[in-house]
Amino acid sequence: xxxxxxxxxxxxxxxxxxxxxxxxxxxxxxxxLLIQEPPWSEIRKIPSSSNxxxxxxxxxxxxxxxxxxxxxxxxxNDFPRVISxxxxxxxxxxxxxxxxxxxxxxxxxxxxVNNGVCHFILNVYSDSSHSALKYLKDTEVNISNxxxxxxxxxxxxxxxxxxxxxxxxxxxxxxxxADSFDLSLxxxxxxxxxxxxxxxxxxxxxxxxxxxxxGSEELDHHFILPDHCLSSDHALLxxxxxxxxxxxxxxxxxxxxxxxxxxxxxxxxxxxxQVLDTSNIDSIEILNLIVNHIGSIIEQMWVKNAKRTRxxxxxxxxxxxxxSLAINKYRESRS
Numbered sequence: 001x002x003x004x005x006x007x008x009x010x011x012x013x014x015x016x017x018x019x020x021x022x023x024x025x026x027x028x029x030x031x032x033l034l035i036q037e038p039p040w041s042e043i044r045k046i047p048s049s050s051n052x053x054x055x056x057x058x059x060x061x062x063x064x065x066x067x068x069x070x071x072x073x074x075x076x077n078d079f080p081r082v083i084s085x086x087x088x089x090x091x092x093x094x095x096x097x098x099x100x101x102x103x104x105x106x107x108x109x110x111x112x113v114n115n116g117v118c119h120f121i122l123n124v125y126s127d128s129s130h131s132a133l134k135y136l137k138d139t140e141v142n143i144s145n146x147x148x149x150x151x152x153x154x155x156x157x158x159x160x161x162x163x164x165x166x167x168x169x170x171x172x173x174x175x176x177x178a179d180s181f182d183l184s185l186x187x188x189x190x191x192x193x194x195x196x197x198x199x200x201x202x203x204x205x206x207x208x209x210x211x212x213x214x215g216s217e218e219l220d221h222h223f224i225l226p227d228h229c230l231s232s233d234h235a236l237l238x239x240x241x242x243x244x245x246x247x248x249x250x251x252x253x254x255x256x257x258x259x260x261x262x263x264x265x266x267x268x269x270x271x272x273x274q275v276l277d278t279s280n281i282d283s284i285e286i287l288n289l290i291v292n293h294i295g296s297i298i299e300q301m302w303v304k305n306a307k308r309t310r311x312x313x314x315x316x317x318x319x320x321x322x323x324s325l326a327i328n329k330y331r332e333s334r335s
Contacts, residue, residue, distance in 0.1 A: 035084070
């Protein structure tokens, strides 16, 4: 598989677990999901030595096809208000949650490495007090290659909302922060509101924004999709960001431990090594030839006996034929 672009999704889900689970289940075409105001509540009970009913496991929504990146709360009033999900098919890009750079409940910064270069993606929720923006303004960092900063900024301003006639000093702070990361405000392909009011007399507004790399080709090409917001009053934003060609291996050669193929492989290697002439090694050149020949023998016997298999989430040494039988039986009976 070849990846040339990152397909990125951003939306405020208003702490709704149904919306979040629906997104994780149905939006597999995206590579990165940036969620603001995620649900944070009891997931299930876990065994406890002090409580026979179990202790509550608190957290947000999870899905086997997505890797969740979020800050661990320090107490019950410190739950995160942003969470980032990365599609598991991109795990080889080595995504990391960078709490070492920004440590704030309203900011999620993740990094990944592509072609030897480290890139960053920022997911921000700015509350009515704009605490995230104040934190970003007061925190000095020196990072480059920020591809994107997006989120719910809760700022109405004539700079991005034609229906709002005023300009705010908070907007100047936001633009200054974006400029420090070499980012510019992106204008959507089809401009429109991003938050829809259900209050009589209150207009729809534009408070969900994207900032992209200055001068990049994708600048001013993100989309607002109001028809896909589910039950949230925030529209979702999407963007495709070129990252250069990255090739992912989908298959590999493998030999099942304990199989007949493994026995044939070992026996073939032993037989070839037994007839290898090593009696005349009197120079570095001959030693190198012998070592290379041994490597060639092992490689040839591996290719001869190995089977090409598809890499999946079950591609682990402990996954055996009995595991396959068990999961197939479960799928049939749901027992």
